Amino acid sequence: MTYGEELIRHIWPLALFLVMVxxxxxxxxxxxxxxxxxxVSRAVNEPYECGIVPVGSTxxxxxxxxxxxxxxxxxxxxxxxxxxxxxxxxxxxxxxxFTEALIFILILFAALIYLWRLGALDWRTSRQKLDLRxxxxx
Amino acid sequence: MxxxxxxxxxxxxLVASISVILLLLLxxxxxxxxxxxxxxxxxxxxxxxAFADMGDAPQQVTPLLIMDDFSRLLGGTVLxxxxxxxxxxxxYLETADEIxxxxxxxxxxxxxxxxVLVASxxxxxxxxxxxxxxxxxxxxxxxxxxxxxxxxxxxEAGVKYMVLSGVSxxxxxxxxxxxxxxxxxxxxxxxxxxxxPRLQSGYLVIGSALLLVGVAFKMSxxxxxxxxxxxxxxxxxxxxxxLAGAVKVAVFAFAMRWLMMAQGGYLDLxxxxxxxxxxxxxxxxxxxxxxxxxxxxxxGYSSIAHMGYIIVTLAASATLGAAALSTALEAAAIYLIxxxxxxxxxxxxISQLAAQxxxxxxxxxAHYQGLLYQQPLLAGALMLAMLALAGMxxxxxxxxxxxxxxxxxxxxxxxLLSLLVLGSSLGLYYYLRVILVLCKTPVGDSRLTLxxxxxxxxTLLVAVTLWLGLYPTPAIQWVQLAIQ
Numbered sequence: 001m002t003y004g005e006e007l008i009r010h011i012w013p014l015a016l017f018l019v020m021v022x023x024x025x026x027x028x029x030x031x032x033x034x035x036x037x038x039x040v041s042r043a044v045n046e047p048y049e050c051g052i053v054p055v056g057s058t059x060x061x062x063x064x065x066x067x068x069x070x071x072x073x074x075x076x077x078x079x080x081x082x083x084x085x086x087x088x089x090x091x092x093x094x095x096x097x098f099t100e101a102l103i104f105i106l107i108l109f110a111a112l113i114y115l116w117r118l119g120a121l122d123w124r125t126s127r128q129k130l131d132l133r134x135x136x137x138x
Numbered sequence: 139m140x141x142x143x144x145x146x147x148x149x150x151x152l153v154a155s156i157s158v159i160l161l162l163l164l165x166x167x168x169x170x171x172x173x174x175x176x177x178x179x180x181x182x183x184x185x186x187x188a189f190a191d192m193g194d195a196p197q198q199v200t201p202l203l204i205m206d207d208f209s210r211l212l213g214g215t216v217l218x219x220x221x222x223x224x225x226x227x228x229x230y231l232e233t234a235d236e237i238x239x240x241x242x243x244x245x246x247x248x249x250x251x252x253x254v255l256v257a258s259x260x261x262x263x264x265x266x267x268x269x270x271x272x273x274x275x276x277x278x279x280x281x282x283x284x285x286x287x288x289x290x291x292x293x294e295a296g297v298k299y300m301v302l303s304g305v306s307x308x309x310x311x312x313x314x315x316x317x318x319x320x321x322x323x324x325x326x327x328x329x330x331x332x333x334x335p336r337l338q339s340g341y342l343v344i345g346s347a348l349l350l351v352g353v354a355f356k357m358s359x360x361x362x363x364x365x366x367x368x369x370x371x372x373x374x375x376x377x378x379x380x381l382a383g384a385v386k387v388a389v390f391a392f393a394m395r396w397l398m399m400a401q402g403g404y405l406d407l408x409x410x411x412x413x414x415x416x417x418x419x420x421x422x423x424x425x426x427x428x429x430x431x432x433x434x435x436x437x438g439y440s441s442i443a444h445m446g447y448i449i450v451t452l453a454a455s456a457t458l459g460a461a462a463l464s465t466a467l468e469a470a471a472i473y474l475i476x477x478x479x480x481x482x483x484x485x486x487x488i489s490q491l492a493a494q495x496x497x498x499x500x501x502x503x504a505h506y507q508g509l510l511y512q513q514p515l516l517a518g519a520l521m522l523a524m525l526a527l528a529g530m531x532x533x534x535x536x537x538x539x540x541x542x543x544x545x546x547x548x549x550x551x552x553x554l555l556s557l558l559v560l561g562s563s564l565g566l567y568y569y570l571r572v573i574l575v576l577c578k579t580p581v582g583d584s585r586l587t588l589x590x591x592x593x594x595x596x597t598l599l600v601a602v603t604l605w606l607g608l609y610p611t612p613a614i615q616w617v618q619l620a621i622q
Contacts (some may be wrong), residue, residue: 110158
């Protein structure tokens with residue numbers, strides 16, 4: 001078998017997949033146009049975004065806890081990704097791999113302790129914290 | 139990994155453990171002095187360990203890192219620069235209206251990244267080291283963002299540094315990917331994989347060029363220098379010291395490993411580009427500094443020029459055989475060490491001044507007028523730093539420049555040599571102008587006071603700068619030992 005044939009043998013499932021994806025998109029875009037009813041009004045032509053009005057001022061305030069939440073998710077989610085890679089080869093890497101994974105987890109644990117003590121895991125707004133303190137004081 | 143490899147990696151492990159220890163400490167106790175002590179002691183121990191290991195056999199620790207005498211020497215230098223940076227940060231942060239302790243975590247992480255960069259002989263570890271250093275530096279450059287004293291400039295500098303570092307990293311990463319596409323592995327020594335289909339050598343050429351662009355951004359070689367003056371001016375003075383000292387040393391150490399020590403003939407591909415950047419950096423860097431009225435910007439342009447001079451060693455190692463290579467390596471290492479000592483001296487003075495009066499932070503030369511009469515020790519140290527940067531004999535700068543001229547004459551690089559001389563004489567003008575401003579009659583009569591620890595730091599830096607200039611033999615022997 002020549003190199004070219006081998007390449008084709010490896011690549012044809014991918015090509016088929018691409019064709020199927022393209023076909024599905026075409027199907028999904030054409031079928032509603034053919035089957036669905038048509039109505040014209042202002043609201044119908046607006047892009048649909050989870051039922052929220054999609055236009056308006058861009059100068060609005062984003063609550064910062066959302067951002068923290070996203071960052072922490074990324075950090076600790078990545079930990080899991082690395083641990084998956086270790087988990088499939090846990091026997092081959094032996095005690096050395098175990099030690100390295102342990103160091104990795106412990107460093108992240110130290111970071112978690114730091115974040116917890118810093119109050120970064122407390123989602124309450126400063127107003128809510130103030131209210132809570134007043135409640136405690138009473 | 140055996141025990142020997144682990145002990146030889148100890149400097150890196152020590153620096154890494156500082157950041158974890160500080161993280162846990164800060165969760166419970168906030169004490170600026172304790173934090174600073176732990177950082178400085180840890181960095182000093184790591185540097186001592188690196189220097190004490192010199193002469194031992196090279197250790198390849200995993201495929202990623204190599205701990206040979208070269209990494210020990212320049213890694214130790216980077217650690218000492220970080221130590222000086224941590225030390226000078228103490229008074230600077232003590233008088234700042236900003237959270238203080240987290241700075242030291244960032245500093246130890248940046249030092250760790252720089253050490254990884256110096257010790258890497260694999261493109262993956264190079265990228266990890268570079269990013270660890272850069273990402274910590276984004277936060278360090280913009281560290282005073284909430285401070286009322288200097289918020290605007292520092293935030294601007296931080297954002298500029300972040301965006302341009304991101305751009306340069308993407309160039310660098312794409313270059314590495316193309317080299318991988320050509321060679322089939324990520325080792326810096328170009329070992330082309332024997333099996334499998336291989337791409338043409340055009341990939342190697344473009345890949346190396348893109349990698350060089352990434353390096354040139356960090357070294358601020360013209361035309362990739364645009365960020366330098368703004369970031370130097372806006373960053374807190376100790377951080378600017380780290381940017382000018384440790385980052386340049388670490389990135390050029392990688393460039394030495396990649397272009398001079400590794401197999402694969404990268405240097406022949408890139409020689410023309412390097413020469414163009416050297417010419418531009420030497421001439422334009424010095425010309426831009428001539429009319430500069432801001433000390434920190436002036437030092438930024440001066441570092442552009444100095445990094446242009448050091449390309450001479452790269453060009454020299456391309457022209458001749460193995461003997462020229464070892465001379466060029468020696469010259470580059472000595473130049474880096476002398477440059478680090480005099481830059482740290484200059485920035486130590488600026489950060490001590492800024493600690494007492496934030497007007498010095500913006501760095502306009504008018505504020506420095508007559509400093510000699512108000513604070514003779516600081517002004518004297520700054521004068522010494524300026525003389526050393528100009529390359530005056532009896533200072534560290536002379537030894538570095540002497541080596542560059544030696545290498546250029548040996549390899550008959552007449553164009554670069556003549557521009558080196560021209561650049562140095564242009565440099566004399568603006569360095570001496572700073573000294574002149576220091577000697578003028580003072581405007582106000584503000585008294586500045588120095589604590590004992592700042593005096594000690596300045597004395598040490600002055601001593602190193604003078605020692606390297608007056609009696610460089612031990613340092614040169616040390617470097618020769620490391621380069622063999």
